[in-house]
Amino acid sequence: MRLVFLGPPGAGKGTQVKILSRILGLPSMSTGDVFRAEIASGSELGRLAQSYMERGELVPDDIVIKIVEKWLKERGVRNGFILDGYPRNVRQARELDELLKDLGVELTAAIYIDVPEDEIVRRLSGRLTCKSCGAVYHIAFNPPKEDLKCNLCGSELYQREDDREDVVRRRFHVYMENTRPVLDYYRKAGKLLIVNGLGGIEEVSERILKELRGRFAKFSDGSFRANG
Numbered sequence: 399m400r401l402v403f404l405g406p407p408g409a410g411k412g413t414q415v416k417i418l419s420r421i422l423g424l425p426s427m428s429t430g431d432v433f434r435a436e437i438a439s440g441s442e443l444g445r446l447a448q449s450y451m452e453r454g455e456l457v458p459d460d461i462v463i464k465i466v467e468k469w470l471k472e473r474g475v476r477n478g479f480i481l482d483g484y485p486r487n488v489r490q491a492r493e494l495d496e497l498l499k500d501l502g503v504e505l506t507a508a509i510y511i512d513v514p515e516d517e518i519v520r521r522l523s524g525r526l527t528c529k530s531c532g533a534v535y536h537i538a539f540n541p542p543k544e545d546l547k548c549n550l551c552g553s554e555l556y557q558r559e560d561d562r563e564d565v566v567r568r569r570f571h572v573y574m575e576n577t578r579p580v581l582d583y584y585r586k587a588g589k590l591l592i593v594n595g596l597g598g599i600e601e602v603s604e605r606i607l608k609e610l611r612g613r614f615a616k617f618s619d620g621s622f623r624a625n626g
């Protein structure tokens with residue numbers, strides 16, 4: 399199954415991708431996590447990405463497209479994958495389709511997690527992220543077992559720089575302008591699945607799985623085709 403996750407900042411894409419990647423046994427990649435790791439390592443790419451991320455702007459397409467292409471080619475696309483935070487605009491969506499076509503496969507579905515703006519503000523203002531493994535928590539909705547420590551690796555949790563209120567507002571604007579049109583792109587291609595992102599984390603995972611099971615059947619060669 400080859401999936402991309404779409405949704406406004408803070409909709410729960412990263413949270414759901416990590417869960418579904420484990421349940422479905424698919425490798426996943428978050429372009430945001432790649433950039434945060436580059437920033438932490440102090441690389442040139444990290445410095446460049448940071449100059450866009452701290453303003454809530456998109457990192458230039460040519461850079462992101464190369465990163466995704468490299469990852470997909472290295473991992474191989476036949477056994478499936480999940481992308482979190484890519485594509486972010488119609489150009490990125492087209493480039494992904496072209497790349498997959500060249501590799502002899504196509505995208506299974508684009509999953510849109512639908513969450514209203516006031517809930518997004520609540521989620522982002524309480525988000526905590528692990529400095530080391532990128533695991534995501536929320537002070538109220540999904541608290542770590544120990545204060546400011548990651549359940550998985552024990553490292554320190556921090557609040558992301560781009561979760562400041564002014565940057566969140568800018569990210570939301572950039573999302574409405576650039577990423578919303580991607581929904582139409584996938585709707586026209588018959589690949590868009592819209593999932594209600596309100597409710598508990600497990601509840602949302604169940605909804606996504608139910609949508610996928612309802613629409614796609616797994617074949618013995620490991621591929622997925624639309625039911626009926």
Ligand code: AP5
Pocket residue numbers: 405406407408409410411412413414428429430431433450451454455456457458459462482483484485486490521522524525526534535536537539540560569595596597598599600602
């Ligand atoms: P990125 O890291 O992708 O940020 P984003 O898309 O804005 O999404 P977030 O990571 O903020 O939110 P999320 O939807 O993953 O929610 P989460 O699961 O964490 O990108 C950051 C930046 O990198 C961009 O602004 C851009 O500059 C650059 N970039 C990345 N990709 C790019 C691309 N393709 N092109 C160009 N630039 C790119 O959940 C949020 C909070 O809610 C957490 O605290 C979580 O615990 C909680 N939560 C989750 N689900 C629930 C639930 N059901 N109930 C209650 N709480 C919940």
